[in-house]
Amino acid sequence: MKNTEQINQLLHLADNALIIGHRNSEWCGHGPILEQDIAISNIALDYIGQARNFYQYAATCINGNATDTKPATEDSLAYLRDVRDFKNHLITELPNGDWAQTNLRIFLFSTYQYFLYQQLQQDADAQIGAIAEKSLKEVTYHVRWAGDWVIRLGDGTEESKARMMNAVDYLWPYTGELFLDTPTSIQQQWLQKVTAVFEEAGLVIPTNTWAQKGGKEGNHTEHLGYILAEMQYIQRAYPNSEW
Amino acid sequence: MESTNQQHIWQVLQTVHDPEIPVLSIVDMGIVRAVEINSTEVIITITPTYSGCPAMDMISMQIRMALLEAGYKNIVLKQILSPAWTTDWITQEGKDQLKAYGIAAPVGKSADAIFLTELTIECPQCNSTKTELVSQFGSTACKALYKCNDCKEPFDYFKCH
Structure with a gap:
């Protein structure tokens, strides 16, 4: 039996994976070269898979509590909740921007997930631990792939460096939110890894620590509504339709 | 039993x-x-x-x-x-079949080494170790794309996981 707070935490983990997965999937067919197109589409697939695992478990927990005749499913949680019900961090819903911004976002966010999942592996709830254990292996590859791009572009041409610096300025205020309710050790480990990659990329960690926040409480940027409109359209227009 | x-x-x-x-x-x-x-x-x-x-x-x-x-x-x-x-679950017979099919089998044990390390991957066609990573994600999420600098053939590597 899980309380509302625990179920919201599960939905938060699921929503994070679904929304960043959906954003990455927007690159499918538009990647700069074929190999990178395939890579980012695979990363998107990993995230959607992680989202499915968390949604399936959240649905089981919700149904275990409720007397409702209409049980929750992974699909109802992904396709039939509205903007204010989504609990993802704001950084996951921001637009892809260019290749620099896309990769910096994946790097910053998957590094956070890497240390978070490491901790969740020991969660008192064995199913959360199992999903974290599985996801961690995938996220490790995401950190490495996106980190390589941050270095390559940050330490690249004048233009690639300028684009990466713009991405840092744009995304950094959204990183503070990640650590509002996680142990400080996760933030320290995250900052250590990010600092190491930024140094190699010739990028500077911004000194501005002001953080944009509210995603977990359902207060989103204007971008999430457009994502949901696209993602949920078919289920809303043709309820219960299946492939 | x-x-x-x-x-x-x-x-x-x-x-x-x-x-x-x-x-x-x-x-x-x-x-x-x-x-x-x-x-x-x-x-x-x-x-x-x-x-x-x-x-x-x-x-x-x-x-x-x-x-x-x-x-x-x-x-x-x-x-x-x-x-x-993890790739450790693939049997030795499975690894041999992968190689015969043209997919380089995972090298060594899956490790929890932080952020992974570079490995020498053998070309499944000519067994050369002069190979180069093209992309960490190949035709499916479980494979990486390599090319062989000796026989020039591209090949899939079943990556350690």
């Missing part, structure tokens, strides 16, 4: 192949975790290679079909995530 029926089911499962890598049976792939039989049901427990592996639904269906054809009824498929599948 495995019953004769259980052994027979394992043999049937040997005939089910991963749709992405048709040379490899799901048993050699290491994704079948348990075969149980009770008075009413046959319970097969499988584990996904990757969270988002699109082949899992198809593999589940193929297991069901193969067992139905072999005369079993009331087949229950269970999915578990822990212990997580």
